Amino acid sequence: MSHMINVDNVTKRYERGGEVLTVLDNLCLTVDQGDFVSLMGPSGSGKTTILNCVGGIDTVDAGTITVNGEDVTTMPQRRLPDWRAQNIGFVFQSFNLVPVLTAMENVILPLQLTPLSRKERKAQAIFALEIVGLADRMGHRPSQLSGGQEQRVAIARAIATDPAVILADEPTGDLDRENANAIMELLQRLNTELGKTIVVVTHDHVAAEMTKRILHLDKGVLERTEVMGTAAAGASAGAASGTAAS
Amino acid sequence: MRTPWRLVPRHLRAHWVRTGLTAAAMMVAVFLLCFLMSIVTVLEKAVSESSANRVVPQSAVSLFVELPLDYHGKIAAVPGVENVAKFQWFGGYYRTPEDFFAQFAVSHEVFFDMYERDMRLVEGPNGPVGASGLSADEVSAQVIQAMSDNRRAAIVGQGLIRDFEWKVGDLIPMQSVFVPKADGSAWEFEVVGVYEPLKANFDDRTMFFRWDYYEETCNNAGDMPATGVGTYSVTIEEGYESGEVAARIDALFANGPQRTWTPTEAVFQATFVAMLGNVPLFVSTIGGAVAFAIFFSVVNTMLMAARQRSSEAGILKALGFRNGVMGRLMLAESILLSLVGGGLGVSLAIATQEPFRQMLGAMLPQYAVLNETAMIALGVSLLIGVIAGIGPAVTLSRLKVTDALRSEG
Structure with a gap:
């Protein structure tokens, strides 16, 4: 099976108040095509940072990241937006819908970057909203939707362009248990039925256990990998030994 | 993008x-x-829209000092002068002082020729242009004729017609601040024509009436005879320079009895603006x-x-x-x-x-x-x-x- 995401010896440092913090420390991990992976770890372990780097919205100081065969770390800044539009679907913790647009218009937003006609964009957006079960709410503004519904619209927006990878940063963080489960079930469906490669950052064990594998990060290194649905949790000695791929 | x-x-x-x-x-x-x-x-x-070929001789001392009446003939004789008209500020008011507008006594014989590019007559004694097939030329001719036939005749701008709801043929009583009649009665003017300005320097709220009516009424009043005129308006003959003719006029009266200052009409207008x-x-x-x-x-x-x-x-x-x-x-x-x-x-x-x-x-x-x-x-x-x-x-x-x-x- 080919690696959809390959993180190879990635280091990322921040400077705060004159102090240099190493957020990712020679991190190595891989995610296969069609995989459904969660990243867990304490605050500051580098979960969101690696997600942002994989999505091309943050840069690395060293190492390489390839997504769908393309090296994101050496890609010219000018190309990144187009690449993101074609390959990545983002889902954020606080939903991040544009408040002045309806659910339908929010889903159409990334489709504006495709060569689709207006009619095709509309059809595609309706299809995405149908997948998340919100076709009947397409004319509603985010303020007229519940938190769970907002997140489903955000997921519809993420899948509207049929990207290779969906990156979800704490998608259930602002939701109650019931809605959180519903969102995770939706992501599971996208993975199993549409074959989407999904990486979820979460603090929520229940949510994480609904993914196929859990990658535990700590202090910027991959500490261990849990393969769900199997008794054995594969422990990794760390980034140096290799990957989280099964 | x-x-x-x-x-x-x-x-x-x-x-x-x-x-x-x-x-x-x-x-x-x-x-x-x-x-x-x-x-x-x-x-x-x-x-900027003032005529380039008109000059305005006035007293070199002040606009409030009148020029002698005999200057009219002397200015007319200056080489390069085509026409001369007397211009006298009347300073009257209609009904109340708040109903103020400008009125000038002018030499009606030449006034219409001198200002034909600044305004046009749009209504005369027989009606407005277009009514009963009246052409603009016919209306002009009728107004000019009415001005020469009637000593109290006056033409007014469209703005006055609009503001005071006057019409041609109306008798307009005016009180003058500067030259009140001896018996205290109002001056009377008869509207014989209405003009429309063609340029921004010519406003539509002015009344022009005959100089001789002004002169005669003042002289009859006794204590305020018309001994002079506020300004003259002079058109320059084609082929002559305004500045050159103005200099000749000023030179002519350099030794009095009243020295003149003859600015172009644009400068004259500009001095009014400067007064503000x-x-x-x-x-x-x-x-x-x-x-x-x-x-x-x-x-x-x-x-x-x-x-x-x-x-x-x-x-x-x-x-x-x-x-x-x-x-x-x-x-x-x-x-x-x-x-x-x-x-x-x-x-x-x-x-x-x-x-x-x-x-x-x-x-x-x-x-x-x-x-x-x-x-x-x-x-x-x-x-x-x-x-x-x-x-x-x-x-x-x-x-x-x-x-x-x-x-x-």
């Missing part, structure tokens, strides 16, 4: 209170700007201050909008929109807001032209918001929009996606 332009009106509508208040502030500022600029342009236009002080500078300063103040108001609005838009900038960038898209949206929002406010201001200024013209009365009878004034005001609105939007636009464009997503919008 694709830009989701629909966000621009959506954001303006979503924050309708802020949008409305900023647009209203912009509207008031641009309205004021139009009003002030119109005052200046009307004054300047009166000067440096109005253009004063008005421009106020206009500039107003524009500057409103600029800060729009900047403040756009900065607030930009701060609220940080998170949205992050979303759009994460979705794959380029950095410049947020900048363009912000700039477009600022420009649209400024233009809407500015457009309303210009519309208000145009809509209130007439009431303002009436309010300003004889001081600025030709008050009007000219097309160029409206265009300049819209240009200023556009400029304010661009400058106010450019800072927030650059800020949002440069914002890192990760920082933008962390911000609260």
Whole structure:
């Protein structure tokens, strides 16, 4: 099976108040095509940072990241937006819908970057909203939707362009248990039925256990990998030994 | 590069209170700007549209010192002089002093020839141009004839007809401040024609009547005989230079009894403008201050909008929109807001032209918001929009996606 995401010896440092913090420390991990992976770890372990780097919205100081065969770390800044539009679907913790647009218009937003006609964009957006079960709410503004519904619209927006990878940063963080489960079930469906490669950052064990594998990060290194649905949790000695791929 | 332009009106509508208040502030500022600029342009236009081939001999001492009546013939004899008309300020009022407008006693024999390019007669004793097949030439001829037949005849501008609801044939009683009749009765004038100005320097709220009626009435009053005339108006013969002829006139009277100063009509008009002080500078300063103040108001609005838009900038960038898209949206929002406010201001200024013209009365009878004034005001609105939007636009464009997503919008 080919690696959809390959993180190879990635280091990322921040400077705060004159102090240099190493957020990712020679991190190595891989995610296969069609995989459904969660990243867990304490605050500051580098979960969101690696997600942002994989999505091309943050840069690395060293190492390489390839997504769908393309090296994101050496890609010219000018190309990144187009690449993101074609390959990545983002889902954020606080939903991040544009408040002045309806659910339908929010889903159409990334489709504006495709060569689709207006009619095709509309059809595609309706299809995405149908997948998340919100076709009947397409004319509603985010303020007229519940938190769970907002997140489903955000997921519809993420899948509207049929990207290779969906990156979800704490998608259930602002939701109650019931809605959180519903969102995770939706992501599971996208993975199993549409074959989407999904990486979820979460603090929520229940949510994480609904993914196929859990990658535990700590202090910027991959500490261990849990393969769900199997008794054995594969422990990794760390980034140096290799990957989280099964 | 694709830009989701629909966000621009959506954001303006979503924050309708802020949008409305900023647009209203912009509207008031641009309205004021139009009003002030119109005052200046009307004054300047009166000067710029003055005839190049007319000069106005007047006393070198003051406009309030009259020139002797025998100067008329002497000026007419100066080489290069085509026509000379007496011009005497009457200074009367109709009904009450508040109903003030300009009145001049003029040499009616030459007046119509001298000012045929400045105004045209649109109504005479037999009706307006077009009525009963009357041509403009026929109306002119009838008015000129009526002026020569009737010593009390007067022509008035369309503005006076409109304001006082006069009509041709009406007898107009006027009280004169400077030359009251001995018995205290009113002067009477009969409207024989109505004119329409063709130039900005010729206002539509003036009455012209016969000099000989003025002279005769003054002389009969006893204590205020017409011994002189305020100014002469002189047209220059073709082939002669205005300055050269003016110099000859002044040289002729260099030794008195009254020395003359003979400016061109444009300079003469300009001295009136100058009497008001440096109005253009004063008005421009106020206009500039107003524009500057409103600029800060729009900047403040756009900065607030930009701060609220940080998170949205992050979303759009994460979705794959380029950095410049947020900048363009912000700039477009600022420009649209400024233009809407500015457009309303210009519309208000145009809509209130007439009431303002009436309010300003004889001081600025030709008050009007000219097309160029409206265009300049819209240009200023556009400029304010661009400058106010450019800072927030650059800020949002440069914002890192990760920082933008962390911000609260």
